[in-house]
Amino acid sequence: MKAVIDRFEEDKAVLLVGEDEDIEVVFPKAYMPKDAEEGDYLSVSIAVDREATEAARAEAEALLKDLRGGI
DSSP states (O other), X not given: OEXXXXXXXXXXXXXXXXXXXXXXXXXXXXXXXXXXXXXXXXXXXXXOOHHHHHHHHHHHHHHHHHHTTOO
């Protein structure tokens, strides 16, 4: 997916995302590349972390079981 940096506002970066650059996304500036500037194009990749998801679900289930008295 592509995005372009439209502008910076304080500690936020406003990105225009999608083929038509018609979706505005506000992103923390701290996570942007240090040399990023307004007008720069970014390559964006988002993926599901199955391992972390399963670990979080297992932890939640264990906590619920504990709250229910081991049932």
